[in-house]
Amino acid sequence: MLARRIIPCLDCDLGVPGGRVVKGIEFKQIRYAGIPWELACQYYEDGADEIVFLDITASHERRETMTGVIKKTSQSVFVPLAVGGGINSVEQAREVFNAGADKITVNTSALKRPELISEISDRYGNQAVVLAIDAKRRYVLEEGRHIVQTEQGPCWFECSFYGGRQFTGIDAIAWASKAVSLGAGEILLTSMDRDGTYDGFDIPLTSAVAKKVRVPVIASGGCASPQHMLEVFKKTDASAALAASIFHFGEWNVRNVKTYLKERGVNVRI
Amino acid sequence: MTIAIVDYGMGNLFSIYNALDYVGGSPKIINEPDELAGVGGIVVPGVGAFGQCMDRLCRFEGALNSARDCGIPIFGICIGLQVLFEGSEESPAARGLGWIRGNVVKLPTSVMVPQMGWNSLSIKRPVEMLQGIEEGDMFYFVHSYYAQPEDKSLIAATTEHGVDVTAAVARDNLFATQFHPEKSGAKGLRILENFVRALRC
Numbered sequence: 516m517l518a519r520r521i522i523p524c525l526d527c528d529l530g531v532p533g534g535r536v537v538k539g540i541e542f543k544q545i546r547y548a549g550i551p552w553e554l555a556c557q558y559y560e561d562g563a564d565e566i567v568f569l570d571i572t573a574s575h576e577r578r579e580t581m582t583g584v585i586k587k588t589s590q591s592v593f594v595p596l597a598v599g600g601g602i603n604s605v606e607q608a609r610e611v612f613n614a615g616a617d618k619i620t621v622n623t624s625a626l627k628r629p630e631l632i633s634e635i636s637d638r639y640g641n642q643a644v645v646l647a648i649d650a651k652r653r654y655v656l657e658e659g660r661h662i663v664q665t666e667q668g669p670c671w672f673e674c675s676f677y678g679g680r681q682f683t684g685i686d687a688i689a690w691a692s693k694a695v696s697l698g699a700g701e702i703l704l705t706s707m708d709r710d711g712t713y714d715g716f717d718i719p720l721t722s723a724v725a726k727k728v729r730v731p732v733i734a735s736g737g738c739a740s741p742q743h744m745l746e747v748f749k750k751t752d753a754s755a756a757l758a759a760s761i762f763h764f765g766e767w768n769v770r771n772v773k774t775y776l777k778e779r780g781v782n783v784r785i
Numbered sequence: 786m787t788i789a790i791v792d793y794g795m796g797n798l799f800s801i802y803n804a805l806d807y808v809g810g811s812p813k814i815i816n817e818p819d820e821l822a823g824v825g826g827i828v829v830p831g832v833g834a835f836g837q838c839m840d841r842l843c844r845f846e847g848a849l850n851s852a853r854d855c856g857i858p859i860f861g862i863c864i865g866l867q868v869l870f871e872g873s874e875e876s877p878a879a880r881g882l883g884w885i886r887g888n889v890v891k892l893p894t895s896v897m898v899p900q901m902g903w904n905s906l907s908i909k910r911p912v913e914m915l916q917g918i919e920e921g922d923m924f925y926f927v928h929s930y931y932a933q934p935e936d937k938s939l940i941a942a943t944t945e946h947g948v949d950v951t952a953a954v955a956r957d958n959l960f961a962t963q964f965h966p967e968k969s970g971a972k973g974l975r976i977l978e979n980f981v982r983a984l985r986c
Contacts, residue, residue: 562970
């Protein structure tokens with residue numbers, strides 16, 4: 516049986532040589548966490564099942580910095596590496612794969628031009644394309660939306676792009692489905708309501724998307740403790756849990772999070 | 786002893802190169818069949834579809850056959866395991882290397898396909914390449930098809946994903962895994978280290 520994966524996420528500011536890992540709260544207030552490849556090595560040693568690098572600067576000139584980070588990381592980190600941020604063509608994806616990435620994640624570029632998903636998956640396979648969705652709860656219900664029951668009442672989820680700075684009007688659950696049909700092999704699902712809040716994953720959102728699609732769903736946003744991971748694995752079909760702050764700021768490491776989960780019956784790789 | 790990584794144009798070879806280098810091997814990416822002469826070991830990597838792989842691998846077939854007959858250790862990874870078989874449901878028109886009798890079939894629809902993630906090994910028989918690997922150790926899999934050897938005794942390990950999936954096969958100087966040892970952390974590196982060590986014997 517497949518293990519539930521624990522994935523540390525490195526939000527990378529590539530405006531400085533070698534880049535730096537930062538963490539925002541609700542997509543704002545930035546805090547400095549370390550050097551990307553160093554953190555990646557540490558998380559790998561601690562037992563991370565995969566590592567995600569997101570270029571939050573997402574600009575063309577910074578892509579070389581990112582490929583440098585991936586090249587260096589892949590010399591000593593032997594688990595899958597996923598890279599995202601500003602990739603909007605097969606050519607750009609190729610640069611990242613050639614640096615040693617196993618998967619690329621797309622978000623804004625795919626919302627603007629969904630065919631990008633097929634273009635990359637046709638060349639590199641579905642397993643290499645992760646669709647990242649930043650979803651926000653909307654309690655004003657509209658016709659044709661996927662309605663999800665929450666403790667705060669029924670809502671639908673709207674996709675955001677440009678790193679949470681703009682909204683699309685697109686239903687996140689419908690978009691997840693469509694992206695999978697276009698060739699996305701995995702969904703990285705971030706709750707904008709929970710990201711950086713330390714309140715735990717958005718369980719109704721994660722559950723709804725994991726039920727809707729037949730590809731792995733990575734729950735993201737709001738994780739501050741192993742209890743939150745336990746909750747998302749017990750209450751939803753999420754294949755993986757992604758977290759940043761919990762690992763960056765020393766509260767927990769990957770190893771003791773996994774031990775905690777295993778002791779409570781979650782199938783994780785120790 | 787040089788380990789040739791056969792580059793037949795099917796994607797990222799950096800990971801396997803880096804991993805072999807990390808465990809003390811001397812990997813070299815080779816693009817031409819005649820470069821296989823005199824190497825200590827051969828890795829046949831692979832991503833993509835079976836037919837596409839065979840189209841590109843076929844020009845290496847003669848050189849690979851000779852290497853196999855000379856007893857040079859050969860390690861197939863993922864599609865590199867599947868191409869050792871006679872054919873695959875993925876590409877019915879394509880012919881595999883046929884070194885192992887049997888075919889490659891689709892994973893059942895009852896489970897998530899592709900299988901993508903970490904799954905545990907059930908070891909069927911002790912082989913040198915799995916030294917240091919214990920029952921239940923987890924490895925990273927990404928695949929939609931799996932191999933069914935006619936001779937089940939060639940199976941060194943399986944994993945469970947809806948069915949018992951062939952995870953590793955071994956015969957003489959031939960070893961292959963459905964999982965990616967180069968993406969499977971310390972346990973994966975251990976298998977690659979076993980391979981590097983086998984070349985020195």
